[in-house]
Amino acid sequence: MSAALTLGGPDHLDKLTTLVTAFHAEAGITSTEETRRAGIAPLLDGIPHGCAYLIGPPRAPIGYIVITFSWSVEFGGLDGIVDELYIRPGVRGRGIASEALIALPRALAGAGLRAIHLEVDKNNAAAIKLYRRAGFSLRENYIFMSKRL
Template sequence: MNINYQKAAISDLTILLELVEEFHETENLPFDKNSDRNVLIELLRNESFGQIWLILQKDEVIGYIVLTLGYSLEYRGRDAFVDEFYLRPKHRGQGIGTQTLIFAEEICHNLGVQALHLEVDFENIKAQKLYHRVGYQKHARFLMTKLMNEEA
């Protein structure tokens, strides 16, 4: 399996928007091409917010992973969040997800990240199994969110 990762740049915006739209459709998340385009540009231009990585098999882009950065007293410093992680359906179940999560951990290590978080839908049992297998654990807490802007 020949999988490579390429840090996304503004020049990758077209393929990123295509992948984000596929992911949001799959996960029943809202997608607005203009808003999502603007948010992607902002993230790509400011690495203090995080990084986006394209997942490639040979020369074909087959997915992406977004790592956003924060800071946590509980975790003693910088933490990160897998904000979005998407593989096109025909590339799933081949170990690429596991390899990509290991890659994300390497990136986090290089960035001095103390803890890497992610969220998964309660119904997405396949993804839960993958995440457990590579060391992610459930918390005795719920992730709760309050939108501070109606556009979000």
């Protein structure tokens, strides 16, 4: 099984929506079909705020990863946040997520990205282990905070 990344385009909307629906159901994220499509479609249309990659064969993807872009003075330029990463349950444990997380920075560094960040549940030991294997590290004395608008 390959973790080949394909940059999502408008023709991938239905496939990505199906994967996002599965991820949100599994993670207990409450969202509507309309909200999911509104969150995905602009990324596939090429807005400059982020992008979505299909993981695996584009005709039958086994997962996806969404990254959003921002600017960081601390890191000296463009940075990104892994907003969502999902691998279908039936193919987990094969190193696919690790492969994707290792390939993604290589692809984005060529576009000028200086750093990639992500958020993880502090009680999800498996995810923390995965992210560490992919080169992510905990930033001492920092926590990620949010305010819904």
